[in-house]
Amino acid sequence: MTEQFEFTTTEEQTGTVDTSVFGEETRAEARQIIARYPESRSALLPMLHLVQSVQGHVSPAGVQFCADELALSVAEVSAVATFYTMYKRKPCGQHLVSVCTNTMCAALGGDAIYRTLGEHLGVGHEGTAGEPGTEGSITLEHAECLAACDFAPVLQVNYEYYDNQTPEQALELVEALQRGEKPKPTRGPELSDFRSAERQLAGFFDDLDETVTGPSLATETVRGAELARERGWTAPSMPDDAELPPLPEKK
Numbered sequence: 434m435t436e437q438f439e440f441t442t443t444e445e446q447t448g449t450v451d452t453s454v455f456g457e458e459t460r461a462e463a464r465q466i467i468a469r470y471p472e473s474r475s476a477l478l479p480m481l482h483l484v485q486s487v488q489g490h491v492s493p494a495g496v497q498f499c500a501d502e503l504a505l506s507v508a509e510v511s512a513v514a515t516f517y518t519m520y521k522r523k524p525c526g527q528h529l530v531s532v533c534t535n536t537m538c539a540a541l542g543g544d545a546i547y548r549t550l551g552e553h554l555g556v557g558h559e560g561t562a563g564e565p566g567t568e569g570s571i572t573l574e575h576a577e578c579l580a581a582c583d584f585a586p587v588l589q590v591n592y593e594y595y596d597n598q599t600p601e602q603a604l605e606l607v608e609a610l611q612r613g614e615k616p617k618p619t620r621g622p623e624l625s626d627f628r629s630a631e632r633q634l635a636g637f638f639d640d641l642d643e644t645v646t647g648p649s650l651a652t653e654t655v656r657g658a659e660l661a662r663e664r665g666w667t668a669p670s671m672p673d674d675a676e677l678p679p680l681p682e683k684k
């Protein structure tokens with residue numbers, strides 16, 4: 434049975450959730466994350482990504498682990514984990530395919546892409562085709578604007594972009610993923626898998642040189658900046674003597 438993100442009152446009251454799936458290495462990495470922030474609780478978002486890099490979703494054990502490490506209540510962690518769509522409540526496939534169905538992409542074919550992939554995979558929003566975590570398993574979701582309207586319609590695999598897609602191209606891409614292939618994204622680094630992407634979102638880049646290679650800009654994206662340069666438009670700079678609030682004491 435798929436593990437759902439739910440706590441019983443008994444578990445909450447007695448703290449019986451087993452967090453042993455998070456070994457010493459993960460606990461050491463959690464401490465590294467916490468050390469980055471003046472207040473421990475500020476580390477919650479990357480901690481939840483770390484949890485997903487281990488389990489492929491935020492399980493009750495993941496919530497308990499974050500609560501223990503950050504001295505927060507289970508309710509506080511759950512409130513954050515259920516607010517953001519990037520935290521998954523069911524185990525994800527090897528790859529997360531996010532199809533933008535927001536206005537620009539929808540008008541240019543995003544809805545058709547989402548429908549085509551849903552029919553091919555036999556799943557709806559946040560459904561997984563295949564055994565979660567195994568090679569070729571795919572979780573499908575429709576997404577709000579992915580901040581790439583200049584390349585609409587777009588989709589992402591593990592948050593890497595595939596621009597100017599058609600339903601046919603998207604289908605070919607997903608079929609390749611199901612065969613265990615990793616087609617190159619239009620921009621950015623080579624494709625990895627969902628759990629590796631989550632590790633990067635937690636702030637751990639195991640191969641930074643590899644991660645930062647690949648084009649990240651396109652003509653369409655920098656057109657505004659080029660026009661501004663040609664016309665001599667500039668934004669006011671930050672004053673050198675701007676007063677910044679003091680950092681809070683580490684808690």
Ligand code: FES
Pocket residue numbers: 533534535536537538539577578579580581582583585586587
């Ligand atoms: S509407 Fe799809 S990227 Fe903005």
